[in-house]
Amino acid sequence: MLKLSVLGSTGSVGSQTLDVLRMYKYKVSTKLLGASKPSEKLKDQVLEFKPEYVYIEKFDGREFYGSKVINGDSIEKLLEVESDLFINAVSGISGIKSTYLLLKAGKKLATANKESIVCLGEILKDELKRVVPIDSEHSAIYQIISSEKGNPINRIVLTASGGPFLYWKKEELEDVSVDEALNHPKWSMGKKITVDSATLLNKGLEVIEAHYLFGFEYDKIDVVVHPESIIHGMVEFADGTFIANMSHPDMRIPISYAIFGGREKLEIKPLNLVELGSLSFYRPDFEKFPLLKLAIECGKRGSIYPVVLTVADEIAVDKFLSGNIKFTQIHSFIEDVVSSVNFPEPKDLLDLFQLIEEIYHKFRH
Ligand SMILES: NC(=O)c1ccc[n+]([C@@H]2O[C@H](COP(=O)([O-])OP(=O)(O)OC[C@H]3O[C@@H](n4cnc5c(N)ncnc54)[C@H](OP(=O)(O)O)[C@@H]3O)[C@@H](O)[C@H]2O)c1
Incomplete structure (x- = not known):
């Protein structure tokens, strides 16, 4: 089973990622889903995919519908998630921190978030060559x-x-x-x-x-x-x-x-x-x-x-x-x-x- 984490799961790329996962549930287990806020859409996704963790940028609770919460203040905890691949489908410059942390820690990252590549280009030149692109x-x-x-x-x-x-x-x-x-x-x-x-x-x-x-x-x-x-x-x-x-x-x-x-x-x-x-x-x-x-x-x-x-x-x-x-x-x-x-x-x-x-x-x- 491939262990996968999806940041920005409630957005356009994130939702389409979950469409792919729905077809390949027998091959992939979802370790983390993530979004900016505790929306109904995130709740539905968490109830369906039952990830061990959920990243919610602004949220104080410790659990969200059965999943352990990582929030914006504890974002470094992303590195504790046992995931074979992280997908960054967050929009805009909000995607920079996770791209940086994951790459610096040597994690495997696929990203649609182009803003983080553009902004980290000069300081993470070598690490960026390992990124798998999702932009079409x-x-x-x-x-x-x-x-x-x-x-x-x-x-x-x-x-x-x-x-x-x-x-x-x-x-x-x-x-x-x-x-x-x-x-x-x-x-x-x-x-x-x-x-x-x-x-x-x-x-x-x-x-x-x-x-x-x-x-x-x-x-x-x-x-x-x-x-x-x-x-x-x-x-x-x-x-x-x-x-x-x-x-x-x-x-x-x-x-x-x-x-x-x-x-x-x-x-x-x-x-x-x-x-x-x-x-x-x-x-x-x-x-x-x-x-x-x-x-x-x-x-x-x-x-x-x-x-x-x-x-x-x-x-x-x-x-x-x-x-x-x-x-x-x-x-x-x-x-x-x-x-x-x-x-x-x-x-x-x-x-x-x-x-x-x-x-x-x-x-x-
Ligand atoms: N859409 C495409 O077809 C496409 C194609 C190629 C590349 N891209 C790139 O992919 C990235 C995502 O685009 P999109 O169209 O999918 O965007 P989107 O539909 O606006 O979705 C953005 C996602 O990011 C989450 N998010 C926003 N701010 C956040 C924060 N501070 N912390 C954590 N999560 C946050 C949102 O959560 P909430 O729902 O809670 O706000 C949502 O899940 C962009 O960089 C875009 O350029 C998109």
Whole structure:
């Protein structure tokens, strides 16, 4: 039996992880489930999967429906959980601490939480190479590279659906509503990543994520807009061969690959290329989506910039979702933060949290 722990089990990736576990209950035992609060959804999951532990960020009780509680103040206790694999499906910068603790302790980690990879990139360079990615593009690249071990690579290509505003004019973006930004054409995801997908900042974070996970320089990581979202990632090898990873968009595929390290049977709609007829590819429009360019620049600058970008984005997306700024101001807000900060580079987790705190303190209001 594989012993598995899922942080962020009540979210979009977390729930889909439990869908996979439901199919493979005879192979996997759930040691821990985790969320930010003691919600009804978490209660139902705990009653169904009966994990030994439950992580609840803000909760004072010692037990939750029969499971022992670890909370935000005792997060180090995660290391006591006897788990063969931890999955981090927490959203945003809240996922950083667990990624750090688990990797530092040598635990096996699969993560969808890209923010932790981007923010820990400079201080955990070596450890991050051990992480199994769940983000679909990175899983695609990981799957291709794993089956082509040793073959020299020219570059990798991450695909982007283009988000809900791919065909909108730049001027039309001024009046985008929250509902329109949350209406992703291909993926059903949490709110933060859905807004990031609409600005294309998500793809910028993914470029930085790919740099830290796979060790490729930025000139070897390309982004191609591919609205059908059938190809998730491609690798170009030294002999000119391209290998593409294709499927209907469904997070259960990368999740299952991360859990089992291979291909288990899943009930996925079969891919019919004749029915699809054609696939299309475009260069990203950096003028309409300037956050993609800004993110790649932050990645190339390294040092504090990937962290500043991530935190500024988290604040900006919150402001947009609560109606305090317009969609187009997400870019101007992040650009202002990135161009006005001057902090020393973090050397450890304490420094990193100090940096995050200072950015929050200075720019939240
Ligand atoms: N959704 C996708 O298809 C997808 C695809 C690729 C990558 N990702 C990445 O995967 C991550 C999760 O995305 P999502 O769409 O699944 O997000 P989501 O639906 O918003 O779910 C977030 C999860 O994190 C938990 N959480 C939030 N704050 C927490 C905290 N402080 N401590 C512990 N748990 C906390 C939430 O618990 P509560 O329910 O209690 O709030 C929930 O379980 C993100 O980094 C995203 O970029 C997502």
